[in-house]
Amino acid sequence: MDEPAAPVAWLQITVETERASLAEAIFESFDAEAVTVLDAGDDITVENTPHEHPGFEASRVTGLFTHGTLAAPIERALQDTLGNDATIEVNTLADEHWASAWLAQHPPLHFGHRLWIAPHEAPVDVDDDAIVVRLDPGLAFGTGTHPTTALCLEWLAEADIAGRHVLDYGCGSGILAVAAARLGAASVTAVDIDDQAVRATRENAERNGVSQCIETPALDGIGARTFDIVLANILAKPLIALAPTLTGHAAPGAPLVLSGLLTRQIEDVKNAYTGAFTFEESAIREDWVRLDARRNGHD
Incomplete structure (x- = not known):
């Protein structure tokens, strides 16, 4: 009788670092099957100017490698490049354990009422009229777990999107753009300074059609x-600096949705848009x- 095949094992290496892009490059140079970048914690993110790449204060960068890949050379490359900045963790995961653990985390x-964000392999038990956006955590920011993204998705889920022309300024992973399109937007223009995000x-x-x-x-x-709707999920400093740009792109009567700021920054951001927009009650989470x-003027 043939012996049952042993489960395939994956090599998973995770590094916590403030230099995520270097860690990504190292993993990719060793032919990682997948690279995921997530916020290392709930700390406040780095506040960049509009011409700097966005980023977490610290990131957890995970590389997944096929069975037989040696961990030592990858660890050595991470240490040589990142030095004391890096905390490295190495694990071996059976194929079925990797899948279940990954889906449990996401x-x-x-x-x-009807918008869902889910990984491609995750089962979703929903009504026929539900909109399911499939998005796996990856190299760009935005999977719906961070409060700023969640707040924007909640707005989109309840807004009148059908037939509208939408601008997503600072698109990250494209989660808001894809959600808007799936919710019936006539067109979505998504821009970002980060080529990887684009x-x-x-x-x-x-992948979402x-x-x-x-x-x-x-x-x-x-x-x-x-545009009929302008979305910008960035950070307070770029939101302030981009006020003239975003104002110019908002048609009269167009909703403006700004996220990525903290409660202590509300007035500073609002002041940058004074005169051009009428603000409604803020939505706050954590x-x-x-x-x-809404842009002043007539629809």
Whole structure:
């Protein structure tokens, strides 16, 4: 009688670092099957200017490698490159254990009445009219777990999106752009200063069947166009600096959704948009804020 096949094992290496991009590059140079970047904790994220790449204060970067990959050379490369900045953890996961553990860490998330965000392999028991966006944690920011993203998804889930032209400024993983498209937007323009984020947005749009209505032009490729809805889930400093830009892209009467700021930054951000928008009551979660406003003028 043949012996049952032994379960395939995966090599998983996780590094906690403030230099996530270097860790990603190392994992990719060793032919990682998957690389995931997540916030290392609930600390306040780095506040960048509009011309700097966004990032977590500290990130947990995980590389998944096929059976037989040696951990030692990868660990050595991480240590040589990151030095004392890195905390490295090495694990071996059986195939079925990896799948179940991964899905347990990233369960489907529900927003509003009918919007769900779920990994591609996660089962979702939903009604026929539910909108399920499939998104795996990956190299760009935004999987719906952070309060700022969740607040924006909740707004989208309840808003009148159908037939609207939407601008997602600072698209990250493309989660808001894809959700808007799945909710019926006529078109979504998604932009970001990070080329990796733009690539992730395109891939997620393709995998969710909405690439035909999502465009990803360069930041300077939008021109003077105006939009029915403007979304910006960034951070307080760039939100303030980008006030003239976002104001110029909002059509009269258009909703403006700003997120990525803290409660202590509400007035500073609002002041940057004074005169052009009328603000509604703020939505707050875990000290993070979503500001909802409407462009002054007629629809």
